Amino acid sequence: MLLIKDGRVLDPASGTDAPRDVLVDGERIAAVARPGELTVRANGAEIFNAASLVVAPGFIDLHCHLREPGGESSETIETGARAAARGGFTAVCPMPNTRPVNDNASVTRAILERAAEVSGVRIWPIGAASAGSKGESLAEIAAMKQAGIVAVSDDGRPIATAKLLRQVMDYCRALDLPVVDHCEDSSLFTGAVMREGTQSVRLGLRGMPAAAESVAVARDVQIAELTGCHLHIAHLSARASLELVRAAKARGLAVSCEVTPHHLMLTDEDVQYDSRYKMNPPLASREDRDALIAGLADGAVDAIATDHAPHEPALKDVEFDRAPFGVIGFETALAAGLELVHAGRLSLLRMVELFTAGPARVLGIKRRLAEGEPADLTVFSTDRDWTFRAAESASKSRNSPFDGRNFRGAPMATIVAGRFAYRR
Numbered sequence: 001m002l003l004i005k006d007g008r009v010l011d012p013a014s015g016t017d018a019p020r021d022v023l024v025d026g027e028r029i030a031a032v033a034r035p036g037e038l039t040v041r042a043n044g045a046e047i048f049n050a051a052s053l054v055v056a057p058g059f060i061d062l063h064c065h066l067r068e069p070g071g072e073s074s075e076t077i078e079t080g081a082r083a084a085a086r087g088g089f090t091a092v093c094p095m096p097n098t099r100p101v102n103d104n105a106s107v108t109r110a111i112l113e114r115a116a117e118v119s120g121v122r123i124w125p126i127g128a129a130s131a132g133s134k135g136e137s138l139a140e141i142a143a144m145k146q147a148g149i150v151a152v153s154d155d156g157r158p159i160a161t162a163k164l165l166r167q168v169m170d171y172c173r174a175l176d177l178p179v180v181d182h183c184e185d186s187s188l189f190t191g192a193v194m195r196e197g198t199q200s201v202r203l204g205l206r207g208m209p210a211a212a213e214s215v216a217v218a219r220d221v222q223i224a225e226l227t228g229c230h231l232h233i234a235h236l237s238a239r240a241s242l243e244l245v246r247a248a249k250a251r252g253l254a255v256s257c258e259v260t261p262h263h264l265m266l267t268d269e270d271v272q273y274d275s276r277y278k279m280n281p282p283l284a285s286r287e288d289r290d291a292l293i294a295g296l297a298d299g300a301v302d303a304i305a306t307d308h309a310p311h312e313p314a315l316k317d318v319e320f321d322r323a324p325f326g327v328i329g330f331e332t333a334l335a336a337g338l339e340l341v342h343a344g345r346l347s348l349l350r351m352v353e354l355f356t357a358g359p360a361r362v363l364g365i366k367r368r369l370a371e372g373e374p375a376d377l378t379v380f381s382t383d384r385d386w387t388f389r390a391a392e393s394a395s396k397s398r399n400s401p402f403d404g405r406n407f408r409g410a411p412m413a414t415i416v417a418g419r420f421a422y423r424r
């Protein structure tokens with residue numbers, strides 16, 4: 001048994017924000033009670049002192065890239081899972097753009113078998129929508145669902161045609177799987193490396209307009225309405241896209257979205273000739289960023305997701321134009337969320353929801369800190385000062401725009417099925 005003592009329990013599902021002790025027995029939460037009430041029952045239990053710390057349901061990351069199989073020089077399931085645990089995540093959803101692509105049950109099973117051997121956190125794979133994510137024919141979605149995928153996506157590229165998207169969505173509706181789309185109209189994107197605007201002109205870099213994303217979101221919402229399938233928009237970055245999601249929700253459609261910490265913390269004004277600021281979708285305007293933050297607070301946004309995208313230094317340390325898109329993000333995600341809390345732009349309970357009950361709802365599951373639930377817990381400090389050093393990351397890659405940034409607040413323990421996956 002494990003007694004997590006004297007913490008401030010935040011459980012968005014029930015609205016709880018109160019001092020509570022949490023007793024863990026085996027893989028489950030055995031009891032949640034006022035401080036001291038469990039002392040007799042917890043006799044002999046290991047004690048974790050959570051005084052002045054927040055005890056939350058386990059964080060879920062809906063969007064990451066673990067690169068295994070095929071990209072092990074940038075990340076493996078083992079190193080990615082360790083970085084995730086250090087970031088407070090108890091479950092992460094790796095995208096299927098591995099080599100080979102996770103578009104059939106044998107790849108899904110291989111990922112899950114590897115995860116069972118080396119990962120301290122839960123790995124919930126996302127399967128490809130189309131074979132090879134090539135946008136031509138359907139992937140083996142039903143077989144992958146049986147093997148354990150939680151959603152489908154061709155992330156890295158959009159689902160190319162409305163016709164294919166319709167087929168995928170008809171199929172996924174029947175299987176009760178969300179379709180996660182990387183929304184991008186490629187005809188507006190060609191050759192772009194950042195957001196189109198004053199800064200792209202100043203730097204002389206090819207830009208893509210915000211409409212490259214929102215045009216695709218508009219199409220997707222209409223196909224979601226046509227099919228009745230749950231559409232989830234990956235890494236939404238533009239105000240116009242968010243307005244489409246907001247309108248779809250108001251009409252009662254099953255449409256949800258996530259935003260990344262880097263789109264919340266940075267804008268295109270931060271972009272320099274430094275590939276750590278190159279990601280897709282690119283960093284957006286200040287107006288977009290403010291709209292995303294408002295969307296976190298008012299419920300238009302469902303989740304904060306990292307889009308953790310490791311690239312080994314040899315790939316990323318090249319000219320801006322030639323570098324691959326993407327940044328690592330597990331270890332700085334919570335601290336980025338807390339920056340918004342400290343700035344008064346987001347309540348702490350809502351921030352926790354965006355990492356827990358919010359992403360859980362997208363996956364059609366519940367995430368509660370309550371008796372009988374799996375003992376997946378994230379314990380964090382809201383005020384611990386620290387500096388993120390990419391060189392010290394558990395990830396194999398170093399491509400973070402937050403290298404050297406000072407943060408306030410950090411994960412202190414990550415507990416998965418009653419076991420410490422990380423302890424600071």
Ligand SMILES: [Zn+2]
Pocket residue numbers: 155156157182234235280281
């Ligand atoms: Zn993407």
Ligand SMILES: [Zn+2]
Pocket residue numbers: 063064065095155156307309
């Ligand atoms: Zn991605």
